[in-house]
Amino acid sequence: MGVTLMHEMRLGCELPGVMALAYLGDARHSLYVRRMLVSRGIYKSGDLNAASLSYVTAEAQAKMMRKIEPELLEDEREVYRRAANSTHLNKPKHRSVADYRAATGFEAVIGMLEWIGDNERLEHLLSLASDEIDKEQENENDTED
Template identity: 40%
Template sequence: MGDAVFELLVRERLAAQGSMPAHILHKKAVKKVCAVAQARGYDRVEPLLTDEELGILKRGRNANSTHVPRSCDPSDYRKATGVEALFGYLYLKGDLQRLETLYERMEDDGTEED
């Protein structure tokens, strides 16, 4: 659930930037949804989390993964799994405002997007 919620947030933001060819939209979305980008976001939101949210994040991160893609660092993959678990939890809980807040923090890296 969390991976779908995260990807939906990414694609909504990209679509709101204005009209662009579908292949460009897709390439930009893939860059933001990948494990490396989600791992960076993990580090940005972790200090902001409540104890309950932190527990969900860590439970997702520590879940046993039977397969880590070869192109991905296992640490990044685990962090990305934690982010997806947290986003899925917040979505199912109905806390969309908190979901938006954390997503915005993940996106805010102090640089301008290309």
């Protein structure tokens, strides 16, 4: 069953279910991260894969969700809530349930924005989210020096 939200009223159509949105969001977020890393001059596939892990794990996505949550609009919050509370989630193997649920919600919000074509909003949230991981990495590098 799809989600009924303000975006639907603007589009005049029903959104896919939250798990389908999370599926789309996972792909869109992964593409964003890959483009970002290549634009930073990382070209070797092994280096790209290693660098992308800082952004695409459930733990990283949960951190990003906490960063963008205050900025979410009402319908984005509703999609997040529905996805995070979905009974269709698998049990995570190596992560906390809370991180896994937050990551699924993050992916669903990104998927919704991708589905409706709100690229400006999508880029804003993805940039804000990835900045959180960048700052964390800078802090880790500063403590190693």
